[in-house]
Amino acid sequence: MPWTKIQADEAGRPGIFGASAGTARELSYRDAIKEALAQALERDKRVFLIGEGIDDPGGVFGTTVGLKEKFGRDRVMDMPIAENGLTGVVNGAAMTGMHPVMIHMRVDFLPMAMDQMVNHAAKWSYMTAGRVKVPVTFRAIVGRGWGSAAQHSQSLQSLFAHIPGIQVLMPASPYDAKGMLLSSIAGDRPTLIIEHRWLYDQTEAVPEDPYFVPSGKALVRRPGKDITIVATSYMVYEAMRAAAELEKADISAEVIDLRSIQPLDGNAIIDSVKKTGRLIAADMGWKLCGVSAEVAAIAAEHAHDKLKAPVRRITLPATPTPASNVLEKAYYPTFEDIVRTAKEMIGNV
């Protein structure tokens, strides 16, 4: 798939997570994921990776390159194009002692596996009163750009976050990508990790030793006092750019990286909104019943009296993704939309 190598729209994008202090080692998001997988395989015999073409030379956008050679085909497995059946297989393996990692090149393939993820993985602990756990990790990647179109670019976190019993994590930084993947693999909860293709070249200081980033904890990426921007995954990047832009107009924006959608860190949102009095929810999904709706509802439920302006949401328009470059540009919101919205809310247009 040569087109996956093309990154025209990303050219020259600055990093958002800042230069590392001193001599700390920097890794890309891609390499942070690969390192986490290698360390998990190294340390834990129960871990194996499985996914369509994960052992091919491209190695899932570089995140699995060389792992089959190092750990063998029993632990880094190609699989038939049978997402629901094979999700059942990894669920069954997880119920009986393994800690599998199933990798999907696109989030869009997850609906094929909905039954095994929603009806089985997410339910098993509860149905068995905690007697049987399903320690499985699913990685799925959001594609974007170059005409990826309607079936290769969806961001379906809301579909899964709705379901009690399956964690939904969306790391935006290399540090989180590694730490969340490692904690999910080591833990005993079924977990979906949604990555974004456009984050793969981001770099950041990443410790070499394994470490865990827990679920259910949002992170203040940038403190501020006039407005809160709660963002997910790639939208964290747009939010950080927007905050830098707003600073020039003397608006101090606080950026919260939600990181974990299920469980959700409501307190982080409430605390920030109590301080700033204004909230923008910026999600990569759609508006209706989306993550942005949940963020807005939390503010309405718990910080209503502190809101100085109605909550605003930056999401995808209510259409499937178009292919044409012109339409794609119209489809995706950018930092400019966040900046404009923030200025409107503050009355500084």
Place this chain on the structure above:
Amino acid sequence: MRKEISKDILQKLFTTMLTIRTVEERVAELYSEQEMKCPVHLCTGQEAIAAGVCSHLAKDDTIFSTHRSHGHCIAKGMDLKPLVAELYGRTTGCARGKGGSMHLVAPELGIPGTTAIVGGCIPLAVGAALSSVLQGKRGQVSVAFFGDGAVDEGTFYESMNFASLKGLPVVFVCENNNYATNSPQSARQPAVPIVDRAPAYGIPGVAADGNDVLAVHRAAGEAIERARNGAGPTLLEFRTYRWKGHVGPTSDIESGCRPADEHEEWLRRCPLDRFKAYLREKDLLSQHDMNHVTVEVERLVNDAIEFGKKGPFPDAAELYDHVW
């Protein structure tokens, strides 16, 4: 050439079938009290398959089953008390009342759970087989029990494909009772025998009379042996018939779901009566021994029901436990 079946095994098969029959009949009887507040899918009439297959399984072999799983769990060795208590929704149930009839569980006995999503259990059993291979547990076997309805589902084919590809120690056991709820097989599938679908995946398919426990025992024995020896999966199809309606304690014949003569014909093929007649005729189990087993089974079932009924209900606060 048929291998002799030991007297112990014959007695075990009889005891298991009788236990399943007795539990199901007692559940049907007590259901109208409305104290078992969950749907029950009874396997009355299908007991020979669970008994025949599980008679070859050791404790650390794994089974996965469906909405109609009482028989499989009993045959795999599940204690009747937590089983019945689960139907009554008590904390003494195998899942503290979180699962009900359709989600029985006993991981320490190789029952990691049962699923009420048709076709869901098939890949789970393949996963358990993969797990045993990856963990180097040679000789361990995994069994998927499912109905003819699950053969309509994609997971059936996806599972056979993968299990064959990897040569996994799994046995696919299809209990073909000709119905998925009220739809006959002919309304849902072309007239291709279910077993004939296995060779397309390089898997042997073996059909046998599901109401003849010795035929089941024989076919399952060979398939399980193959799996244990690393020779890969087998698909078994056992023709059988459920006596009760799809769900609940009553018959569905009066309401026109199935033809009465068909039902009567299958009642005459009762797997338990057939086995009893065989045992008596061949003088393998005396009437005295049979009576003895019957009394013992009834005592165990009565104890289980008493246990189930007197267990405590969960505290409402337990609602939030076990999500993770």
